[in-house]
Structures are given as C-alpha cells and as structure tokens.
Amino acid sequence: MHCIDKIYTKQPYYGYRRMHAHVASEGYVVGEKRIRTLMKQMGLYAVYPGKKRQCLADNACIYPYRLRYVVIEKPNQVWATDITYIRLKGGFAYLIAIMDWYSRYVISWRLSPTLHTAFCLDALNDALKQPAPVFFNTDQGVQFTSIDFTQMLLDNGVRVSMAGKGRCFDNIFTERLWRSLKQENIYISDYETFEDAKAGIDTYWQIYNTERRHQSLNYLTPHDVHHGDSALRAQINPIHQFN
Numbered sequence: 224m225h226c227i228d229k230i231y232t233k234q235p236y237y238g239y240r241r242m243h244a245h246v247a248s249e250g251y252v253v254g255e256k257r258i259r260t261l262m263k264q265m266g267l268y269a270v271y272p273g274k275k276r277q278c279l280a281d282n283a284c285i286y287p288y289r290l291r292y293v294v295i296e297k298p299n300q301v302w303a304t305d306i307t308y309i310r311l312k313g314g315f316a317y318l319i320a321i322m323d324w325y326s327r328y329v330i331s332w333r334l335s336p337t338l339h340t341a342f343c344l345d346a347l348n349d350a351l352k353q354p355a356p357v358f359f360n361t362d363q364g365v366q367f368t369s370i371d372f373t374q375m376l377l378d379n380g381v382r383v384s385m386a387g388k389g390r391c392f393d394n395i396f397t398e399r400l401w402r403s404l405k406q407e408n409i410y411i412s413d414y415e416t417f418e419d420a421k422a423g424i425d426t427y428w429q430i431y432n433t434e435r436r437h438q439s440l441n442y443l444t445p446h447d448v449h450h451g452d453s454a455l456r457a458q459i460n461p462i463h464q465f466n
Contacts, residue, residue, distance in 0.1 A: 289360075301357065302321055316336050319342060333349075
C-alpha cells in the first residue's frame, strides 16, 4: 500500500492495471485483483472523466460540481477537503484536511485510525468556528455524502459542491496539498506510531501555513494571504475554474 501510495502521488492517472505493472517492477509479487482491492480500500482512482451520478441511497446524495467557471478571488469563498492514507510502521491511519482554495491555508485537520465519518465531522465543526465559505468542495466519498456531513454545511448556509467520480482535477489544490505533505514530510519521516504521525503532521501544518512560501501566492505564505488585507491579496491572481 505504501508503494501504491507513492506511485499514485506522482502518477494519479494510473488505473489498477498500470499500477500493477509498476508495482511488479518494484519487485512485489501481487495480482491485479489485489491491486484493485487495495486501491479501492485507499480511495485511489485513476483520473478520468466520470459519469454524472444522482442519489445513491436515502442517506447518501451526490451534489453537482458547482465551481465550473467560478472566479475565486478571496479567502473563504471556496473551501475543499479530502482524505488521504498515511502509512505507519504498525499499520496505517487516515488524514482529513480542510483547505481554503484561494489562500491554500489549512483551516483544520484530523488524523484517525479508521475511516468512520466522526473524525470528518469533528474537522468540519472545528473549521466552521470561523466564518463559513460560500462553497465547500469534496469528492464523492461516503464520509462526505453522509447526511450528517452535508447537513452541517447546509445549516451554515454553504453551497455543497462535489467533484465528479474519479476526477481529481475537480479538487486539484487538495491533491497538490497531499503531494507536498507526503514528499516533504511523510515519506522522509517514516512514522512508527499514530501519536508520532499526529505530532509530526501538526508541526508540518504550522510550517506550511506560516513559513512555507508559495510561488502561486507571489511567494507569500498561506497565513499572509488568508489573514492579510485587501492590498496584500491584490498581489494574488484570481483562480479561474474552467473545467
């Protein structure tokens, strides 16, 4: 799973067949069906145009992608979230982060040993202690399509947007966030325990928000842009969503 995760971080367009070939070249003896099962368990899907979907069940409903042709020009206009897999020496954990698209500021996050919805709700509740965004974008994971998660957003006047199935480019900034986290922290730290990972990721987010300068932000930090005044934000180009 760690090998799959590293490959997918670099090449998210791999389906299970190409992933199987790549993993086999790394020396693993494993079948295609096993690769497909592990990718599904990790929530990894090849980037491709997905079909539009409606409600899956009474307690899970898919919302449309609402950001097409939206110009994002200020903080708290669009937030987004995703879950990623974190390898530990004795197993693995799951990380959720809620991010402001314009400033790239990580508003809240939680690490959990399971994929239960509760840790996602906890992160969302923490994020909503500050002014709510206009839009909130997620993928179609069961945690985000749950009534509890979507209703919390609706109760706060937020418009729910969901990326198409398998279309990670509909949530591209969160995908880039995971790539930065894993390449700059997770892979080089090789955390042994859940608590080690939690402490190390917490330190990374502090550096990411307040010290790490982004070329796309005119070499300002996410904190500078998110909490700065309009004159400071005038240096940042609006984000045009054409897809």
